Amino acid sequence: MRGDVNVMALQDCKPDGGRYIEPEDVMEVDAMKRRSFLAAAGLAMFGARAVAGEREFPVMLSEDEWRARLTPAQFAVLRDHATERPFTNSLKGERSPLLDEARAGTYNCAGCGHGLYRSETKYDSRTGWPSFWDAIEGGVGTQTDRRFFMVRTEVHCANCGGHQGHIFTDGPEPTGKRHCINGLAMTFTPDATGEVEGLPIGA
């Protein structure tokens, strides 16, 4: 029966702004179906669409508010799950300078300023994207990304939900994880100055 529910949820979510189904949503629909098949059949039509929208985060802004706050490239990555080009870290005529950033400091979410990564965990993965082997505790959240016929671990800001990148399992010790992050999704605060830097520049 679970397969039926998954298909129903997926079909119901497809037209909803292109957002993909999240595991929690499927589980929620599953739980409803266990309680009552008839109720689930009715609720899935409305409920699945509702729970597949924006998830709850401490910082929640409307699309217009995000567009006003972010550059076009930042919006595309953070709010629309776009991916910048590797090595140039460019998108929409903007470029992030953070790939080669090597000073001690904190990498923040470009959407809300939340601290995500520390310089001590940054390394050169040779992929062309800023890479880290661990996040700051409480910095990020993850979910399963099934787009493009792949199953990947999506990583986002725990404070505003802004998309950062993906986590892979080919990273260095001690975690073995590679957090592959869009430079455009972050800013950088050097310990030496405490001033926010690393905003997009012209590509």
Ligand SMILES: [Zn+2]
């Ligand atoms: Zn954020």
